[in-house]
Amino acid sequence: MRLYNSLTRKKEELVPLREGEVSIYACGVTVYDDCHVGHARGAVFFDVLRRFLEHRGLKVTYVRNFTDVDDKIIRRANEEGVSWREIADRYIEAHERDMGALGVRPATIEPKATDHVDEIVELVRDLEGRGLAYAAGGDVFYRVRRFADYGQLSGKRVDELESGARIEVNDVKEDPLDFALWKGSKPGEPAWESPWGPGRPGWHIECSAMSMKILGREFDIHGGGRDLLFPHHENEIAQSCGAGAGFAHCWVHNGFVNIDNEKMSKSLGNFFTIREILDRFPAEVVRLFLLSTHYRSPIDFSDRALTEARAAVDRVYTFLKQAEQGAAEGWREAPAALVAAVDGLEVDFDTAMDDDVNTAAALAAIFERVRLFNRVLTEGDGAAGRAAAAAMAAEVRRLGAVLGLFQDDPEGWFHAGVDLDEQEIEAKIAARLAAREAKDWARADAIRDELAGAGIVLEDGGGKTTWRRG
């Protein structure tokens, strides 16, 4: 497959280091608060990338870390008067709950920075020995100008960075561009012993240390949100390649979630947490929404967009509900065009996904088939046609799984989130059926209207009446 490599700024064929295996490191979250929809986008994207590679028969080792020691965690702990560990644990748990609810599979390995302090110290010592790091006042900094390739990933030039004058002022640094590898601890702050005195890791070093520890000094894919590209990933490259590692071959960055055309972010305060959204929309709706735009483009978050995504997911489940009523036996006897449509879905799907994870095009391939086989089902194309529709449904489910979509039971999907008691609904449907048989249309419609008022939509068809949430 081809993936856009931020390092070379073009799509490149993914050629794994070890045949048949792919190693991925994606930067996770700093656990100091609940995750919002922006975090969900990154998590869902890498989840889908991983599932697709597995679908293609590759063995994927997917690492996603937790940054569990950091200034923001400490600040939050101080505000609440609890330990930093308590804050970190609380939000790791919240992250697992929210991502799990979104259908994001746990990564193969989910390391925490604080479990890898030894490796971090070791890496900093290595850099110090190479003259790329220096201790100053209990801290250790990276000597940015010593690393010739600095700026390669972000396309920034060291001289231009300095003129920006937006760099942290710090008297002990040799150069304003230098960044912290190790931070000396003040009393009461989390601290680990080190050659430079008690302290804790800087932000960027943990990802270098953990990725190389777990995946090796050279691995296939490293990624995260676009905003991590600079300085975080640039600094990781400086740290790892500075220490002589080959490091990541392909850098993959997902775009932002916007609100009213503006980046959703903590600092702007214009965010919705995953939990808030899942309160109002099913996980699959959120996933389809996130996957309906290419991962590198910005995506605008709105109620309207979510509502449209819900209608789209409903459309697929409506098809599955109809198509799965029959068996797929003998479907190859169906007209050639239908057989080709079934066989062609995986081809179209894979072609789209092979091209830099084009989930929007992959979804389009599914929707094309939904329309085609809805026609087959309404026009009653005989037993073979119905069998082909059932076969198509099975393919939609199999490939939907790669996106983490369309795995629910249609009835469960359409009945979820309804307040009324199901037996009560069935009783009203039976009463309406009696009225219809007596041709008492006024009474039949009154019952339907009553249910509609409770958000229940009735559908007559195939001699039966079914219901779903509106």
Next chain:
RNA sequence: GGCGACGUGGCCCAGUGGUAAGGCAGGGGCCUGCAAAGCCCUUAUCCCCGGUUCGAGUCCGGGCGUCGCCUCCA
């Protein structure tokens, strides 16, 4: 100021030089007791101006507009 991305029908969104996928919404029709769902039909000078090419939404240049990174941020 430096670097970069984007601008496709009413809305969202795909499109790897050869006359535009898909979703949502609207209108008309079929089906239905009426509906709902489904199906059929229906709407695009691809931001503007130049250029390259037999041919450009797709490549190049300029303009306008929007956004992002350069500071913690998925």
